[in-house]
Amino acid sequence: NKRVYTFGNGKAEGRSDMKNLLGGKGANLAEMNLIGVPVPAGFTITTDTCTEYNEMGREKMVGLLRSEVKEAMKKVEATMNMEFGSKDNPLLVSVRSGARVSMPGMMDTVLNLGMNDESVLAIAKKAGNDRFAWDSYRRFVQMYGDVVLGMKPESKEDIDPFEQIMDEVKEAKGVENDTDLDVDDLKDLVVKFKAAVKKVTGHDFPVDPWEQLWGAVAAVFDSWMNPRAIYYRQINQIPAEWGTAVNVQAMVFGNMGDNSGTGVAFTRDAATGENIFNGEYLINAQGEDVVAGVRTPQQITKEGSLRWAKLAKVSEEDRATKFPSLEEAMPLAYAELFDVQEKLENYFKDMQDLEFTIQDGKLWMLQTRNGKRTAAAMVKIAMDMLREGMIDEKTAVLRQEPNKLDELLHPVFDMDAMVKANVLATGLPASPGAATGQLVFHADEAGKFPVTILARIETSPEDLEGMDIARGILTARGGMTSHAAVVARGMGKCCVSGAGECKIDAKARTLAAGGMTFKEGDWISLNGSTGDIYEGKIATKDPELSGDFGEIMELADKFRKIDVRTNAETERDAKVAREFGAQGIGLCRTEHMFFEGERLVRMREMILSDDEAGRRIALDKLLPIQRQDFKDVLNTMIGFPVTIRLLDPPLHEFVPHEKENQESMAKEMGVSVDVIKKKVEDLHEFNPMLGHRGCRLGNTYPEITEMQARAILEAALELKAEGKPTFPEIMIPLVGTVKELKMQEKIVRDIADQVFKEKGDKVDYMVGTMIEIPRAALTADEIAEVAQFFSFGTNDLTQMTFGYSRDDAGKFLPVYLKQGILKNDPFQVLDQEGVGQLVHTGIERGRKTNPILKVGICGEHGGEPSSVEFCVKAGMNYVSCSPFRVPIARLAAAQASL
Ligand code: ADP
Numbered sequence: 001n002k003r004v005y006t007f008g009n010g011k012a013e014g015r016s017d018m019k020n021l022l023g024g025k026g027a028n029l030a031e032m033n034l035i036g037v038p039v040p041a042g043f044t045i046t047t048d049t050c051t052e053y054n055e056m057g058r059e060k061m062v063g064l065l066r067s068e069v070k071e072a073m074k075k076v077e078a079t080m081n082m083e084f085g086s087k088d089n090p091l092l093v094s095v096r097s098g099a100r101v102s103m104p105g106m107m108d109t110v111l112n113l114g115m116n117d118e119s120v121l122a123i124a125k126k127a128g129n130d131r132f133a134w135d136s137y138r139r140f141v142q143m144y145g146d147v148v149l150g151m152k153p154e155s156k157e158d159i160d161p162f163e164q165i166m167d168e169v170k171e172a173k174g175v176e177n178d179t180d181l182d183v184d185d186l187k188d189l190v191v192k193f194k195a196a197v198k199k200v201t202g203h204d205f206p207v208d209p210w211e212q213l214w215g216a217v218a219a220v221f222d223s224w225m226n227p228r229a230i231y232y233r234q235i236n237q238i239p240a241e242w243g244t245a246v247n248v249q250a251m252v253f254g255n256m257g258d259n260s261g262t263g264v265a266f267t268r269d270a271a272t273g274e275n276i277f278n279g280e281y282l283i284n285a286q287g288e289d290v291v292a293g294v295r296t297p298q299q300i301t302k303e304g305s306l307r308w309a310k311l312a313k314v315s316e317e318d319r320a321t322k323f324p325s326l327e328e329a330m331p332l333a334y335a336e337l338f339d340v341q342e343k344l345e346n347y348f349k350d351m352q353d354l355e356f357t358i359q360d361g362k363l364w365m366l367q368t369r370n371g372k373r374t375a376a377a378m379v380k381i382a383m384d385m386l387r388e389g390m391i392d393e394k395t396a397v398l399r400q401e402p403n404k405l406d407e408l409l410h411p412v413f414d415m416d417a418m419v420k421a422n423v424l425a426t427g428l429p430a431s432p433g434a435a436t437g438q439l440v441f442h443a444d445e446a447g448k449f450p451v452t453i454l455a456r457i458e459t460s461p462e463d464l465e466g467m468d469i470a471r472g473i474l475t476a477r478g479g480m481t482s483h484a485a486v487v488a489r490g491m492g493k494c495c496v497s498g499a500g501e502c503k504i505d506a507k508a509r510t511l512a513a514g515g516m517t518f519k520e521g522d523w524i525s526l527n528g529s530t531g532d533i534y535e536g537k538i539a540t541k542d543p544e545l546s547g548d549f550g551e552i553m554e555l556a557d558k559f560r561k562i563d564v565r566t567n568a569e570t571e572r573d574a575k576v577a578r579e580f581g582a583q584g585i586g587l588c589r590t591e592h593m594f595f596e597g598e599r600l601v602r603m604r605e606m607i608l609s610d611d612e613a614g615r616r617i618a619l620d621k622l623l624p625i626q627r628q629d630f631k632d633v634l635n636t637m638i639g640f641p642v643t644i645r646l647l648d649p650p651l652h653e654f655v656p657h658e659k660e661n662q663e664s665m666a667k668e669m670g671v672s673v674d675v676i677k678k679k680v681e682d683l684h685e686f687n688p689m690l691g692h693r694g695c696r697l698g699n700t701y702p703e704i705t706e707m708q709a710r711a712i713l714e715a716a717l718e719l720k721a722e723g724k725p726t727f728p729e730i731m732i733p734l735v736g737t738v739k740e741l742k743m744q745e746k747i748v749r750d751i752a753d754q755v756f757k758e759k760g761d762k763v764d765y766m767v768g769t770m771i772e773i774p775r776a777a778l779t780a781d782e783i784a785e786v787a788q789f790f791s792f793g794t795n796d797l798t799q800m801t802f803g804y805s806r807d808d809a810g811k812f813l814p815v816y817l818k819q820g821i822l823k824n825d826p827f828q829v830l831d832q833e834g835v836g837q838l839v840h841t842g843i844e845r846g847r848k849t850n851p852i853l854k855v856g857i858c859g860e861h862g863g864e865p866s867s868v869e870f871c872v873k874a875g876m877n878y879v880s881c882s883p884f885r886v887p888i889a890r891l892a893a894a895q896a897s898l
């Protein structure tokens with residue numbers, strides 16, 4: 001059982017495809033050696049050892065590793081021509097964490113390990129540089145104290161004891177930068193640091209390099225289980241079993257003087273994707289200094305440096321003398337770095353994020369990995385590399401992270417304008433995109449200025465129209481699932497919710513935040529992707545749906561094997577979805593067409609009627625309205641199928657609950673308020689979601705189904721007369737037994753025959769059902785004898801399979817997720833293990849009796865990448881999702897077929 005893999009001097013026992021065992025860092029350090037990139041020698045202890053360590057503890061782990069590590073260290077010593085633990089020619093090493101996937105900043109690294117009061121002298125002598133040796137020593141005591149001896153404070157608020165000493169020493173000396181400290185100061189720091197260690201831990205600082213090494217190895221393994229790392233794994237769904245590797249590597253020194261330095265670089269621009277080598281470095285510095293921001297980092301290329309100086313308003317003279325680029329300061333090392341970055345990108349065939357150190361003019365590479373990037377860069381880099389012939393079409397598609405595309409579908413702030421932007425407060429990033437506009441405080445005033453931001457304490461259903469008109473929505477209260485957040489996401493509109501720091505006074509029409517007060521008409525800006533709220537007007541850019549984005553989507557379509565439809569009930573949503581490439585509507589919810597104005601009155605009239613005759617009178621008035629709605633929706637999808645679901649929600653959702661509305665309804669219908677009140681009370685249900693809804697409505701009040709079927713078919717006939725072909729699919733909701741469906745189907749077909757006879761013409765249509773009750777999935781063979789299509793309504797199916805009320809799950813789901821009882825919110829990510837079985841069963845049994853059964857999904861899951869993949873593999877014909885998820889589903893579906 002090999003636990004240690006060495007690398008160095010152009011050789012390596014590992015390879016880049018061994019990331020599971022060696023971690024990403026270790027695997028790529030090995031590979032860089034193999035392709036002739038200069039890397040300091042070292043070795044990697046496997047991720048499996050981390051798992052062993054967690055089980056057996058430090059003592060036993062050291063026992064298992066000792067001889068292998070000693071052997072590996074000998075190889076490093078031979079390559080570097082130094083000796084670990086020697087008094088005269090000491091080798092110093094770094095001990096670095098490195099998991100399978102990069103977890104930036106989550107785990108710990110110790111540099112300069114092997115330092116003690118003797119080796120520091122030898123190192124000073126050898127380098128002919130006292131300052132460098134003592135600088136390295138004080139860094140080591142600090143890092144070791146923080147990481148291995150646990151002296152780093154838990155919370156950011158508490159001060160690191162070492163930082164505090166450092167600040168005191170600098171203050172006493174009256175200097176700002178640590179480079180201004182001289183050898184005596186550094187020696188003083190080492191003494192003070194060690195005293196702090198003794199005081200806090202009760203032990204002397206360990207002097208034996210081997211003791212230091214085992215301590216650091218154990219600390220890196222331990223860091224896998226620190227709260228930060230656990231949290232990071234949770235939100236990124238990284239299993240705890242993976243473990244981290246430990247890389248022990250000969251130190252190279254960027255702090256040896258002005259001909260040394262350290263930096264990070266990207267082979268392309270991680271923000272825009274442009275093919276421009278870029279990065280930052282510091283002269284006379286070590287490792288983390290660049291990221292930690294101890295000094296202002298300098299640009300690597302001259303071009304980048306000039307651009308930086310312009311933005312930072314630094315004069316050319318200052319730039320060239322105080323902040324020169326690496327290209328200017330160390331042209332030879334720069335030239336080598338440029339060649340190496342080119343070589344690495346060509347080799348790994350993806351944008352690389354590099355770490356390097358220059359020791360006395362000589363370049364060393366310390367890390368390479370595929371760089372993190374924005375959505376725009378993700379698309380551009382893949383398309384550029386495809387055109388450059390570096391990758392093929394499939395790879396370009398597979399490189400896209402579907403969920404990330406969301407960033408590209410909404411307006412964004414202009415980058416140059418952002419530099420000056422002042423953040424007033426931060427709320428929750430409820431619905432992505434950028435918006436700038438003039439403040440209004442009431443929904444019915446949303447049209448008061450040409451572009452507005454609607455600021456409310458919270459929103460309610462009456463605000464819908466105003467929300468639609470406003471460019472962005474800001475609420476002081478409410479979470480990610482508040483009304484404002486949910487509605488805004490549905491509209492694809494920028495929203496920041498729950499911004500508690502904003503004091504909104506709707507009466508006075510003022511908003512106070514960040515120490516300023518804004519009145520109606522004042523400009524503010526929102527970033528719905530980050531939750532930031534900005535002062536003033538900031539230029540925004542509309543999403544660019546053509547260009548590289550369009551091309552990548554076309555490529556995806558080339559590989560995609562199933563259709564992507566949209567859930568839409570308004571003409572506007574359907575149009576947006578068409579622009580995003582939807583191939584039809586998978587769910588058109590008819591109840592949404594009854595919630596306002598005249599329609600709601602007629603709907604109430606129908607529900608509150610005493611008998612069928614009364615209901616028919618109201619339904620006759622609803623018919624032309626419905627017909628026009630259907631015509632509008634169908635008209636946006638000419639040539640594509642449109643699934644229209646018959647009335648689904650419990651009727652009490654429509655009736656007036658407030659006194660005022662009950663009174664006006666009483667007047668409208670010519671009855672007393674008490675009659676209305678009584679009716680409303682009668683409609684009360686204990687468990688409305690399991691009550692009188694779905695096809696149970698159509699089967700108790702067949703006239704509702706009759707009206708809806710008629711409206712759909714008449715609309716289709718009218719469009720046909722205009723030369724526009726449509727494909728309505730009439731969907732019966734909440735079916736649990738085949739007889740329920742059969743009754744509804746008969747009503748629809750009888751009406752169809754009547755309508756066709758009346759009009760003397762026909763259209764093709766289908767009758768099918770939602771599969772959203774577990775019993776329907778289990779008896780799908782019977783149901784498919786009647787249904788021409790199935791649409792899995794996985795919202796209800798999840799609700800009923802888990803027995804979790806969707807509307808009440810907020811009370812326990814967060815706890816379940818935190819405790820790991822559930823891995824994901826099953827309403828967001830389809831539960832393949834449980835609900836997935838019902839889907840498989842439903843499809844299999846359904847197709848047994850009806851081999852040409854068309855199958856799709858129309859729950860929220862239809863736009864969630866892992867669920868889309870499941871649907872493709874389960875053999876569905878299409879997925880359907882909200883308009884703004886359509887591109888994401890197109891990509892996810894393509895990837896599932898590759
Ligand atoms: P992280 O994963 O947080 O980036 P790393 O292990 O990569 O941690 O190391 C932190 C910093 O220390 C990086 O800047 C890296 O380049 C530097 N570093 C690590 N090992 C060495 C080494 N052997 N010589 C010089 N610098 C090193």
Ligand code: MG
Nearest residue numbers: 025355366367
């Ligand atoms: Mg690193």
Ligand code: MG
Nearest residue numbers: 733772793796
């Ligand atoms: Mg349902």
